[in-house]
Structure formats: structure tokens, C-alpha cells
Amino acid sequence: MQNLTKINNTFGDEKVIDACSIFGMMNLNGKRFSAKDPIRAIANMHDRGNGLGGGFAAYGIYPAYKTDYAFHIMFLDRDAKKKTSRRISEGFKIIYEEEIPTQEAKVTDPPIMWRYFVEPKPSKLENLSPDNYVMEKVTRINTETGKAFVFSSGKDMGVFKGVGFPEDVGQYFCLEEYEGYLWTCHGRFPTNTQGWWGGAHPFSMLDWTVVHNGEISSYGINKRYLEMFGYKCTMQTDTEVMAYAFDLLMRRQNLPIQIVSKILAPPLWSEIKTMKTKNKQALSALRQTYGSLLMNGPFTIIVAHEGEMIGLTDRIKLRPLTAASKGDFLFLSSEEAAIRLVSPMLDKVWSPRGGVPVIGRLLGPVPEVTE
Amino acid sequence: MMKSYVSPEYLVDRDQNRCIRCKVCVNQCSYDTHYYDEEDDKMYSRTENCVNCQRCATFCPTQAISIRENPNHYKSNANWTQEVITSIKKQAETGGVVLTGMGCDKPNLSYWDRLLINASQVTNPSIDPLREPMELRTYIGSKPDKLDFDFRNGDVELKTKLSPQLTLETPIMFSAMSYGSISLNVHKSLARAASEYGTYYNTGEGGLEKSLYKYGDHVIVQVASGRFGVHPDYLDAGAAIEIKIGQGAKPGIGGHLPGEKVSTEISKTRMIPLGTDALSPAPQHDIYSIEDLRQLIYALKEATDYTKPVLVKIAAVHNAAAIASGIVRAGADAVVLDGVRGGTGAAPRITRDNVGIPIEMALAAVDQRLRDEGIRNQASVIAAGGIKSSGDVLKAIALGADACYIATAALVSLGCTVCQKCYTGKCPWGIATTDLWLTKRINPDLGAKRLFSLLRAWSLEIMEMMGGMGINALESVRGNRLVLRGVGLTDTELNVLGVRMVGE
Numbered sequence: 001m002q003n004l005t006k007i008n009n010t011f012g013d014e015k016v017i018d019a020c021s022i023f024g025m026m027n028l029n030g031k032r033f034s035a036k037d038p039i040r041a042i043a044n045m046h047d048r049g050n051g052l053g054g055g056f057a058a059y060g061i062y063p064a065y066k067t068d069y070a071f072h073i074m075f076l077d078r079d080a081k082k083k084t085s086r087r088i089s090e091g092f093k094i095i096y097e098e099e100i101p102t103q104e105a106k107v108t109d110p111p112i113m114w115r116y117f118v119e120p121k122p123s124k125l126e127n128l129s130p131d132n133y134v135m136e137k138v139t140r141i142n143t144e145t146g147k148a149f150v151f152s153s154g155k156d157m158g159v160f161k162g163v164g165f166p167e168d169v170g171q172y173f174c175l176e177e178y179e180g181y182l183w184t185c186h187g188r189f190p191t192n193t194q195g196w197w198g199g200a201h202p203f204s205m206l207d208w209t210v211v212h213n214g215e216i217s218s219y220g221i222n223k224r225y226l227e228m229f230g231y232k233c234t235m236q237t238d239t240e241v242m243a244y245a246f247d248l249l250m251r252r253q254n255l256p257i258q259i260v261s262k263i264l265a266p267p268l269w270s271e272i273k274t275m276k277t278k279n280k281q282a283l284s285a286l287r288q289t290y291g292s293l294l295m296n297g298p299f300t301i302i303v304a305h306e307g308e309m310i311g312l313t314d315r316i317k318l319r320p321l322t323a324a325s326k327g328d329f330l331f332l333s334s335e336e337a338a339i340r341l342v343s344p345m346l347d348k349v350w351s352p353r354g355g356v357p358v359i360g361r362l363l364g365p366v367p368e369v370t371e
Numbered sequence: 372m373m374k375s376y377v378s379p380e381y382l383v384d385r386d387q388n389r390c391i392r393c394k395v396c397v398n399q400c401s402y403d404t405h406y407y408d409e410e411d412d413k414m415y416s417r418t419e420n421c422v423n424c425q426r427c428a429t430f431c432p433t434q435a436i437s438i439r440e441n442p443n444h445y446k447s448n449a450n451w452t453q454e455v456i457t458s459i460k461k462q463a464e465t466g467g468v469v470l471t472g473m474g475c476d477k478p479n480l481s482y483w484d485r486l487l488i489n490a491s492q493v494t495n496p497s498i499d500p501l502r503e504p505m506e507l508r509t510y511i512g513s514k515p516d517k518l519d520f521d522f523r524n525g526d527v528e529l530k531t532k533l534s535p536q537l538t539l540e541t542p543i544m545f546s547a548m549s550y551g552s553i554s555l556n557v558h559k560s561l562a563r564a565a566s567e568y569g570t571y572y573n574t575g576e577g578g579l580e581k582s583l584y585k586y587g588d589h590v591i592v593q594v595a596s597g598r599f600g601v602h603p604d605y606l607d608a609g610a611a612i613e614i615k616i617g618q619g620a621k622p623g624i625g626g627h628l629p630g631e632k633v634s635t636e637i638s639k640t641r642m643i644p645l646g647t648d649a650l651s652p653a654p655q656h657d658i659y660s661i662e663d664l665r666q667l668i669y670a671l672k673e674a675t676d677y678t679k680p681v682l683v684k685i686a687a688v689h690n691a692a693a694i695a696s697g698i699v700r701a702g703a704d705a706v707v708l709d710g711v712r713g714g715t716g717a718a719p720r721i722t723r724d725n726v727g728i729p730i731e732m733a734l735a736a737v738d739q740r741l742r743d744e745g746i747r748n749q750a751s752v753i754a755a756g757g758i759k760s761s762g763d764v765l766k767a768i769a770l771g772a773d774a775c776y777i778a779t780a781a782l783v784s785l786g787c788t789v790c791q792k793c794y795t796g797k798c799p800w801g802i803a804t805t806d807l808w809l810t811k812r813i814n815p816d817l818g819a820k821r822l823f824s825l826l827r828a829w830s831l832e833i834m835e836m837m838g839g840m841g842i843n844a845l846e847s848v849r850g851n852r853l854v855l856r857g858v859g860l861t862d863t864e865l866n867v868l869g870v871r872m873v874g875e
Contacts, residue, residue, distance in 0.1 A: 215495040217841045220853030228745050229516075253517045259527070266844075269508050282520065282527045288510045288536065289518050289748075291846030297495045298841075316503070316843065318496055 013236075020201070020213040021045035021166075021187040024302040024332040025342070026309045026360045031328070032060050035175035035183060037342040042185040043167035044338045053188030053200035054169035055161025057209035057304055058180035062156045068095050068117040069134050072152035072159060073141075074197055075112040080147035085116075091137055092118035100160075105172035107164035111197055115158070131206055131251075138205075143234060149198045154207025157306070161186075161200035169200075181362070182309055184302045186211040203239045205247055207305045212239040213334060214299030214319045225292035238299075245293050246303055257310055257357055263290040265315040265355030302332050307362035317354030324349040330360035376460045381423045381438050383416035389435035390414055396427035396436060401797040401809055424790040426799035458720070471720040472793030472803065474620055474712040474757055474779060481712065482731035482864075483763045487873060489854045491841035498843055500834035506844040507830055509774050511611070511751040512536035512680040513704045534704060535680050537591075537611055539774055540569030541830040542845060543764060545822075546709075546755050546776035547593050547615065547684070549577030551628045551637045551649065552716035552793070554810035557785065557802050560818025562586035567819065568826045573776070574600075576615060576626070576651060578640040584608045591682065594671065596625055597651035599641040603674065611704075612671050613682040614664070616655065619713025619756035622686030622727045626651035627717070632796050632805045665701035672702075680704035687711060687733030687756065688726075692740035698750070699741060705751040707776065708733045712757025714779040716803055717794030730756045731770065735868045738771025738850060747850075761832035770868065771850040784825040785818050 023041045027033060035056065042054070062070055071088070075081040088094060095117040102110065120133050128136065138150045152159035157180075160173040166187040170176075186201035202209040216222060216238035223233045223241050229252075231244040242264075249260045263286055272283045287294070298318030303310045311332040313321045322336040324346045331339040336349060352358050383404060392414055396405040404420040405427060407413075421438060428436045445456050458469050491497040498505070512534050519530040545561045558572075558580065565572040566589040573591040578600015583590070592609030594601050606612060617623065628649035638645040658664050668681050683698045684707035685691065695706045710730025715723065734754045741747040754767040755776035764775045783789065786800040793803035801812025833845075842848055856873040857865050865872060 217491070217495055217854075218847035218851060220851035221847060221849060224742060224850055224852075228742050228747060255518075255520070256522070259520060268504050269506055270504065276526075278526050278528050282529045285518055285529050285531065285533055287846070288533065289514045291844075292850065294844055294847050296842045296844055296847035316498075 020189055020211075021048035021334045021338075022185065022211045022213050022300060022302050022332070023334070023338055024182075024184040024211075024304065024309050024311065024330075026182040026304075026330045028328045028330060028360055028362060030060065030181045030307075030362050032179035032181050034177070034179050035170055038183040038185050039167050039170040039175065041333065041338040041342050042170075042187055043165070044341050045187060045333075045335055046165060046167070048189060048334060049165055049187030050189045051165050052163060052190050053161070053186070054164055054166030055159065055186045055188075055200045055202050055211070056166070056170060056173075056175060057152075057157065057159050057182075057184045057202040057204065057211070058175070058178055059157040059182040059207075059304060059306065060180040061158055061178045062117070065095060065117040066156045068119055069130075069153055069155055070158055071116040071118060071138075071150050072100065073114055073116065074149050074151060075114070076147035078112070081112060081114065084141060084148040087141065088116055088118060088137075091124050091133075092116075092120055094118050101174050101177075102172050103174050105164070106168040107162050107172045109197075110162060110172065115152075135206060139232070143232075151198055152204055154204065154209075155306070157207050157209075159202050159204045159209060161202065162197045163200065182304055182360075184209060184211050184304050184309065199235065199237070201239060203235070203237070203243045205243055206251075208243060208246055208251070209304050210239055210243045210246065210301055212242055212299060212301045214238070214301075214314070215297055216241065216295050216299060217297030218295060221292050222295065242295065242299070242301055242303075245295070249290075249293070257308075257359055259286070261310075261312050261355065261357040262286055263293050264295045265312060266294060267315070267355065300334065309360040311352065311358040312356075313352065313354050315355035321352055321358075322349065323352050323358045330358075332358060373464070375464055377457055377464070378443055379419040379421070379441050381418065381421040382441050383418050383421050383427075384437045384439065385414060385416065386435045386437075387413070389433040391433055391435075393432060395430050395432060399426045399430050399799060401799045401804075401806070402795075422790045422792045422795075423788075424792070424799050425788045468719040469721065470717055470794045471723055471791050472715060472717055472795075473789050473791045474714040475724050476791070477724055480729050481757065482729055482860075482868070483757075483759075483766055485859050486731070486766045486855050486857055486868070486870065488762070488765060488769070488836055488840070489856070490836075490839040495841045497841050498838040500831075500838040503838075504843060505834040505838055507539075507541045507833060509539040509542045509845060510536040511539065511682075511705050511753065511773055513750055514748045516748055535611075535678055537571060537680060538569070539571065541826055541833075542768060542772075542774040543826060543829060544570050544591070544753070544774060544776050545572040545781050546713075546778035547573040547575035547591075547613065547618075548716070548778055548782075549575030549593075549599075549628070550580055550640055551577040551632055551805060553782075553803055554801060554805055554813060555580055555582075555636065556810050556813040556815050556818065557782075558583060559815035560785065560813060560822055561781065562590060563815065563819035564822030564826065565589040567823055570826065571610065573613060574609070577628075577637070577649075578642065579605055579608055580636065580640045593684075594667075595651055596653070596655045597649060599643065599649060599651075602642070606671065606675050609679065611680045611682055612675065613684055613707065614655075614667060614671070614703075615684045616658070616664075617684070617686030617688075617709065618715060619686045619709030619711055619727055619730070620715030621718040621722045622688050623653060624719070624722060625653040629796070634805050634807075637805060661697040661701055664698065668702045682707055682753070684709060684755075686713075686726075687728045687730055689728060691728070691733040692736040695737040695752075696740055696744055696746070699746050703750055705753055705773070706737065707753040707755055708737060709776075710734075710754070710756030713755055714782075715793070730754050730758075730767070732864075732867055734767060734772055735770050735852075735870075739869055742850075761829035762836070764829060765833050765836050765848065766855060768845065768849050769851055769855050770870075771852075773849065781822055781825065784821045785813060 561572040576595030595615040711727035751773035754772035
């Protein structure tokens with residue numbers, strides 16, 4: 001069995017610490033655009049990474065296979081590919097498969113990478129929802145096969161990531177040839193890992209992706225809390241607990257982002273005290289119930305899933321996040337300069353307050369930008 | 372009567388040049404150690420009476436008194452120590468159980484000092500608690516796994532109804548010490564300090580004296596095997612109810628308050644006749660099994676209309692994890708674990724020092740078990756027994772405790788010097804006594820102030836350590852064992868604690 005802990009955490013540290021640059025760009029009308037600008041923007045923050053990881057998540061890139069789960073898988077060798085393909089075809093109808101197109105770039109030791117567009121076989125679902133079914137299969141491939149790792153598994157979206165600077169990883173995957181309405185990007189500065197392609201960001205589960213800059217000091221309890229709900233933190237990164245927290249709260253418990261942001265980055269008790277009765281009750285109960293999911297310590301995250309991009313920092317904002325809008329574009333970035341590079345004239349630029357989410361959402365004809 | 376072979380434990384030295392014969396020492400000592408000889412115009416000591424409580428030395432205006440251990444030791448022997456030999460001699464002379472007070476004094480049962488706390492360097496910033504918010508607020512009670520909300524025109528409305536909770540402004544509460552084992556003035560001091568700081572004091576099993584009902588919002592009323600002072604008003608008066616199954620200092624055995632301590636006030640509060648022995652049976656005689664416990668938990672909840680959390684306190688014993696799981700499933704809102712180093716007013720020394728397990732291990736095992744079973748949210752876990760500094764509190768919380776109970780430390784702040792003679796009822800510091808001449812030594816105004824200061828000091832220290840870790844809310848330390856490392860521990864010990872080795 002492949003021990004992801006060992007691969008991702010070579011030195012067996014309690015968790016992998018990394019600091020980073022992050023960038024997100026979304027067209028709220030769902031207009032699709034190439035990776036050219038996101039790559040320029042993230043490249044502008046080159047010095048925030050150290051070449052040990054870069055990655056992208058792109059939404060709306062597979063319109064032809066809109067209803068199929070798109071699996072991006074890395075294989076350590078041909079044999080693993082063969083075995084995993086067999087495994088996939090047992091549980092899924094494979095609509096189309098191909099090697100992920102790549103080109104020459106400054107990246108280190110790329111594995112073999114394929115993508116599969118699949119539908120779960122209805123006969124195999126039993127009581128599971130298709131999403132849960134996919135989640136289970138993906139987890140099993142990742143922990144059991146030893147040499148295959150599914151790093152993207154949502155619909156009409158894809159994660160591209162690897163070891164290198166993000167601009168090089170973008171070039172390697174020919175991302176300028178893709179068009180999506182939402183891109184998130186990550187440049188990594190790990191203080192631990194020896195550079196395993198699967199350990200780069202974004203971290204994803206189904207169509208949920210997280211890029212993250214920070215170190216979660218509460219990681220120890222966040223992890224133990226999530227374990228109670230059946231999550232296995234195999235990667236030992238705080239980004240992983242962040243992703244699972246979103247999965248638990250938003251997908252499984254159906255809480256809206258406004259509530260979830262108050263769980264991850266709650267207001268201070270002294271602020272809660274001055275609120276209106278109903279809000280006071282709600283926020284007190286949130287802190288009492290979900291205290292173990294408070295993400296303490298510095299972080300900025302950009303979370304995305306179909307039709308939505310969310311930026312959030314820790315409650316005392318120990319990591320940077322700048323938001324900006326221009327027409328129907330919403331930008332989120334570690335540094336304002338990166339936004340200005342791709343869109344010099346902006347309608348609005350602001351520094352979101354700690355713990356207050358910036359939400360960009362595709363919502364019918366009038367897209368909504370809310371803070 | 373045969374001459375006792377037990378030699379005095381302490382020698383009292385008096386510097387006759389400094390002594391001004393003011394007789395403060397005579398008045399302060401409740402063990403009759405000092406006396407004044409008019410003929411000689413000199414002070415003398417009956418050194419065999421001295422318990423080394425340091426009361427006389429503290430109050431001597433000229434620092435004329437010093438107390439030292441009797442240098443006449445038996446021949447050194449790792450097995451047949453002074454304590455062993457003395458115990459046997461005492462037993463030979465009395466035929467009785469050797470009694471003692473306070474917690475186990477053996478060094479090998481403590482793990483706190485072998486756990487070390489983390490701090491931030493570079494990759495995340497530490498936080499200065501003097502300039503930035505640092506939150507210690509803690510809630511004790513059952514929590515749901517999820518909350519449901521209604522969203523109406525911009526307002527959020529909570530649909531889930533939370534179980535009753537205790538609100539603590541610091542994760543430290545005053546543990547159970549009964550009225551009778553300690554004086555009313557000490558209870559007053561505890562109740563007032565807890566109210567002022569925003570935490571709780573536990574009545575212990577001796578009921579709640581009428582004048583203290585006004586502090587009810589900050590009182591946890593205890594229901595123990597003797598059911599002393601338990602009546603509807605008592606249950607209604609408290610903010611929470613604690614069922615006492617066991618005590619860390621004496622797991623598996625009951626208690627005995629001698630009749631001479633049962634004064635008018637105590638007899639009223641305990642609802643027993645004046646001057647009668649107050650005997651607490653070893654078990655609660657209506658609880659012989661876990662389903663019986665469930666009945667008592669729900670009887671108490673029914674009696675108080677489900678308005679208060681019900682806590683269940685057990686001594687930390689070998690299978691504490693399984694027992695705690697049962698307690699949570701029986702409906703308790705919190706489990707209190709009292710470790711082997713927990714204090715007592717009186718216990719057989721042999722039980723105190725040999726029965727039960729250290730709180731660190733019990734706490735770690737219980738927290739992990741409740742998580743493995745997915746029921747950790749259903750109840751809070753409170754650690755008690757041998758917590759002697761804010762460092763211990765923070766370590767307990769990192770191991771998984773929601774809050775800690777302190778008792779010995781609280782008494783020490785009032786003057787107690789841990790002389791371990793509480794069972795004599797003659798506490799010269801006016802704490803573990805009901806003798807009115809002695810109890811007035813505790814002034815509740817000053818007592819409350821000292822206890823408040825202790826809570827404040829420990830809270831500030833906890834904030835300093837949290838800030839050092841870059842954590843500004845206590846819930847992010849709670850159960851976060853990665854902030855701890857062990858030193859000088861075996862793999863098995865580290866495993867049970869769920870803590871990695873220093874350097875790892």
C-alpha cells in the first residue's frame with residue numbers, strides 16, 4: 001500500500017509547512033478565458049515560491065464532457081496505469097481517455113499523467129450518491145494502489161499541478177490552450193517536502209479545490225475533529241484539513257459559506273457580545289459547536305467549486321489577501337501587483353477584513369459579487 | 372501506655388536572641404507545639420507535635436522560629452524508608468489505617484513535567500497577548516455534531532437548540548471540597564472568586580450553606596453517595612449538578628466526617644443530626660451499574676427540568692476510557708476525571724498512594740476513546756487531580772480536556788502549605804477545619820481576592836503561552852496534541868499520551 005504520509009512528508013514532520021503565493025480570477029458571467037493572465041499574475045509573485053510546487057485549478061474547461069467526472073491521474077509507471085485503468089473500468093463507464101498533453105518546460109521528474117472522463121456505473125452505486133461513490137473510489141485508488149494518484153475528480157474542471165515554479169508548470173501542461181471561467185493558481189514554498197507532484201496545490205476533492213497560503217496552528221485538533229467524521233488525513237498538510245472542513249460543512253452539512261467562514265474564522269467573543277440577539281445566539285452556538293474547526297494561525301485560502309470562488313483569511317489576517325473587480329471579473333491575490341499586471345485599471349480594489357469572505361458567484365444573468 | 376517508637380518528624384528551632392516572647396506562636400499553633408514558661412520567661416516547643424505547617428514561622432514577628440526535618444533518620448535504605456518504617460510503627464501502636472490528607476506526594480506518578488509546549492518561530496507569527504485579543508472562553512456541556520439555521524431577510528436564525536452549558540471565562544474551576552472538610556469562610560471565598568472571575572466552584576458533597584445560594588449561578592452542586600444536603604432547592608440553586616462516583620485520592624472508597632466536626636451549621640446544611648458522623652458509602656447505593664447511573668442522571672435532569680448540565684466525576688482508574696464512554700452514553704454532559712494525585716481531606720495513605728492512575732494518562736485515553744467512538748462532542752471532559760500550575764492546565768487542555776478543576780492550588784493560595792494533616796481538623800491556616808477559633812483566620816474578603824488573583828495570574832500565563840504558539844483562542848489548543856512533545860518517556864507512554872518525542 002502506498003503510504004502518502006511518507007511521500008508527502010519525507011522527514012515525518014508533524015505536518016508539512018508551506019508558504020505561498022495564491023491567485024484567483026473569475027468571470028462572473030461565465031465567460032471563458034485562457035490561462036495566459038493567471039499564469040502572468042502568479043509568475044509575478046515568483047519570489048513567494050521556491051520552485052518546489054505550482055498548480056492550477058480551472059473551471060469550465062471541459063464543456064464537451066460537462067456531465068462526466070474528469071479524473072486526472074498521475075502514475076509512477078506503465079504497469080500502474082494498466083492496473084488502474086482496469087480498476088476504473090470496473091466501476092465506471094469510461095467515456096473518453098487520453099494522455100494529458102504536455103510540452104517541454106522546466107519541471108522536475110514529471111510522472112505519466114492521463115485523464116479519464118467517466119460516469120459511475122449505476123449498478124455499482126448501491127446506496128451511495130454519485131459524488132460519494134466517486135469520492136470513495138478516488139480515496140481507494142490513492143491509498144491502495146501504490147503507484148497511482150487521482151489529483152482531480154470534478155466535473156467540467158481540472159487540476160494541473162507539479163514540481164516547479166507555477167509558470168513552468170502552466171507551460172508544461174499547455175494551459176494557455178484551455179479556456180475556463182474561473183482559474184485559481186498556487187506557487188509553493190514548502191519547508192519540508194522533497195517535491196512529490198501530488199503534494200503540490202491545489203488540493204481537490206470532487207470539484208472542490210483549495211489553494212492555501214499559511215500555517216494552521218490549530219492543525220492538530222482540526223485533524224482530530226475531522227477524523228471523528230471519517231476523514232483520513234493522509235497527506236499531513238493543513239491544506240488537506242482545510243479541504244475536508246469545506247467538504248464536511250458545505251457539502252455534507254449543507255451550511256452556506258457565510259456560516260462556514262464564521263466557523264473557520266469566527267468573530268471574537270467581544271464582537272459577538274455587541275451583536276443583535278439572533279446573530280449573537282447563532283454565532284455563540286457556532287463557536288461552541290465547531291470550536292475544533294476554528295482555523296487558528298495565519299492563512300489565506302481561495303476555495304473554488306462549480307460556479308463559485310471564495311477568498312478567506314484567518315480572523316486576524318496574518319496572511320495577505322487583496323481583492324479587486326473590473327467589469328465582470330473578480331480577482332483575488334496575495335499581492336495587488338499581480339492583479340494590476342493583468343488588469344491595470346480596476347473598478348474596485350480592497351483588502352478584505354480578516355475572517356470576512358469574498359465570494360464570487362455565477363448566479364443567473366446578474367452575477368453577484370458580495371463581500 | 373507504651374512509649375511511642377515513632378520519632379518526631381520535625382524539630383522546632385527558636386533563636387532565643389530574636390524571640391521577644393510575644394506568644395504569637397502559642398496562639399497560632401493549633402497543635403499545642405509552643406508554650407511559654409513564666410518562671411524562665413522563655414518560649415519552648417513540644418517538637419513532637421509540630422506538623423511543619425509553617426504558621427508560627429510565618430507569623431513570628433521577629434523570624435525567630437525555624438522548623439527542620441528531624442535529622443535522626445533510620446539507616447538509609449531504598450526499600451525500608453523512613454516513611455515505611457514509621458508507618459509500620461504507627462500501625463503496631465494503633466492497629467489502625469494510617470491516615471493522610473492532600474494528594475499523593477510520590478514523584479513517580481507525574482507526567483506534566485515531562486511534557487513540553489511548542490512556540491512559533493518564523494513560519495507563523497507569535498501573538499502578543501498584552502496587545503491583541505486572546506480568548507480563553509470555554510463552554511462545558513454537550514455539543515451537537517451539526518447546527519441548522521434559518522435564513523430570513525439577511526438574519527440568521529439558529530434552529531438547533533443547544534443543551535445547557537456552563538460558561539467559563541478561564542478554563543479553571545474550583546474542584547469539590549465539602550463544607551465540613553473545609554470551612555464556611557473558605558466556601559465563601561471560593562464562591563465569590565468564582566462569581567467575580569466568571570467560573571465555577573463545586574460544593575463537594577456537604578451541601579450548600581444557605582448564605583451561599585446567592586452565588587448559585589457560579590456553583591456546581593454535588594450529589595455524592597451520602598446525599599448530604601441534597602434537596603430540591605439545592606439542585607435548583609446550582610448552575611450544574613455533579614454526580615460524584617469517585618475521587619482520585621481514594622478511588623473506590625467513601626468518606627467519613629467525624630461527628631465532632633458536625634457543628635450546628637454543618638448539621639443543618641448536611642441535613643444530619645448534630646454531632647453525628649457523616650459517612651459517605653463507598654458506592655452510591657442506587658448505582659451498581661451503568662444503567663443505574665443513567666437513571667440518576669435523568670432523575671436529576673427531570674428534577675431540574677433539563678435546565679442544567681449534569682457532570683459525572685470518576686476517579687482515574689485502569690479502564691477509565693471504557694467507563695467514560697459509558698458515562699457519555701448514559702447521558703452525562705461532562706465527564707470529570709480525577710487523577711491519582713488528587714487531594715483529599717482524609718484518606719488512607721495506602722489508598723492515596725497506590726490506587727488509581729495519573730490524570731495525564733487517563734485524560735489522554737478518555738479523549739481518544741471518545742473520539743474513536745465519535746462521541747467526543749456529546750460531553751465535555753474535565754481534568755482534575757494534581758494540577759499545580761498554569762502550564763499543567765494548558766497541557767491538560769492540549770491533551771483533550773475542556774477545562775480543569777483545581778483544589779489544592781486554590782487552598783495553597785489561601786495559605787495552605789500542604790502539610791497533609793487536613794484529617795486532624797486542626798488546620799492552623801483555618802482552612803480544613805470547622806473550629807470557629809481557627810476558621811476566622813480566613814477572611815472571605817481577602818480569601819476571595821487571593822483566589823481571584825490566582826485565577827487571573829494563571830489565565831495571563833496561559834495567554835502568554837498561547838500567544839507564543841500563535842494561537843488566539845483556547846479551542847485551537849484543546850485536544851491539539853501536536854503542540855506537545857514528550858521528554859524522558861517510553862514509546863508506550865508517548866503512544867498513550869498521543870504525543871511525539873521532543874525533536875521528532
